[in-house]
Amino acid sequence: MARIHLHLLSDSTGETLEMIAKAALAQFDEADVQRHFWPMVRSKQHIDRIVPDIAGSPGLVLFTLVNPDTRARLEEHCLTLGLPAVPVLDAVTEALEAHLGQEAHGRPGRQHSMDAAYFARVEAIQYTIAHDDGIGHEDWEEADILLAGVSRSSKTPTSIYLANRGYKVANIPLVVESPPPRALFTLRRPLVVGLTTAPDRLIQIRRNRLLTIADGQESDYVDADRVAAEVRFARRLFADNDWPVIDVTRRSIEETAAAIIRLLGERDAREALPERMGPV
The missing domain is CATH 3.40.50 (Rossmann fold)
Structure with a gap:
C-alpha cells in the first residue's frame, strides 16, 4: 500500500483539525498515512517556509486558517503544486452564518480563549x-x-x-x-x-x-x-x-x-x- 501524506495546517493549536482528521481516517481500513502537523500558522511568511516541505512530500492539505491573506497564500501554493487544499470548517461555518444571520468573526483559536x-x-x-x-x-x-x-x-x-x-x-x-x-x-x-x-x-x-x-x-x-x-x-x-x-x-x-x-x-x-x- 502506497503511503499518503496528510498535511494539517492550523492558525491555532490544531487540536480541532487533528480530531477531524482522526475521525475521518477512522473510516478507512489500514490506511498508510504520514501526518505532517503545522500549528500556529498565522502569516504568509510562515506559509512560504512550510511550502517546501509540502512540495517534498506531496499529498492532501487540510487547513483551518481564518485569515484571508494567509489562506489565500496557501491555496495559491497548492494550486501551483497541483495539490488539493481543503478548508475543513468552511461548510459548517457558512451554514452557521446563514442560520444565525451574521458573519463569523474569523479569530484564530477563538475556541481556546480563556472565557x-x-x-x-x-x-x-x-x-x-x-x-x-x-x-x-x-x-x-x-x-x-x-x-x-x-x-x-x-x-x-x-x-x-x-x-x-x-x-x-x-x-x-x-x-x-x-x-x-x-x-x-x-x-x-x-x-x-x-x-x-x-x-x-x-x-x-x-x-x-x-x-x-x-x-x-x-x-x-x-x-x-x-x-x-x-x-x-x-x-x-x-x-x-x-x-x-x-x-x-x-x-x-x-x-x-x-x-x-x-x-x-x-x-x-x-x-x-x-x-x-x-x-x-
Whole structure:
C-alpha cells in the first residue's frame, strides 16, 4: 500500500483539525498515512517556509486558517503544486452564518480563549479529581453527575472525560460488604447513573489489573461467583432507586459519556417542562 501524506495546517493549536482528521481516517481500513502537523500558522511568511516541505512530500492539505491573506497564500501554493487544499470548517461555518444571520468573526483559536466556559471546565476537572472513588460525599450535592458501579466498571475514566467536557462528576464504587453513604440516596441536584458490565468482561479487566500489582495473585476479586454476585447487587441497587443504567461492556468511554450527557439533557428538559408551560 502506497503511503499518503496528510498535511494539517492550523492558525491555532490544531487540536480541532487533528480530531477531524482522526475521525475521518477512522473510516478507512489500514490506511498508510504520514501526518505532517503545522500549528500556529498565522502569516504568509510562515506559509512560504512550510511550502517546501509540502512540495517534498506531496499529498492532501487540510487547513483551518481564518485569515484571508494567509489562506489565500496557501491555496495559491497548492494550486501551483497541483495539490488539493481543503478548508475543513468552511461548510459548517457558512451554514452557521446563514442560520444565525451574521458573519463569523474569523479569530484564530477563538475556541481556546480563556472565557467563563474555560474556567468552568477547570473547576469541573478539579472537583472530579477530588471526588473520585467515593471521596468527599459531603459535597456530592454540588455535582452534575454521580456515577455508581462495582470496581473496574470504568467510573473514573468516564468521570475524567465528562469533566473535560465541563461536568462536575463524583463516583463511588459499590461494595457488597460496605453500604454506600446515606448521602447517595438523598441527592437532588446530581443525576445518578449506574454503570454495569458483563461479569466475564469484568473478570478479564480485573485480571489485567492484578498483573500490574506486585504479587499478582488471584483472589475473590476475580472469582466468577463473587463477581456475578457484585454485579447483581449493583443492578438491584440501581433498580430499587430507579437510577438509569448504562451497560459499558461494549461501549467506549466516549460512547458512555455521550449516553450520560443525553440522559442529563433529557432529565433537565423534563424538569423545565412545567415551567415552560406555566401555571395550569
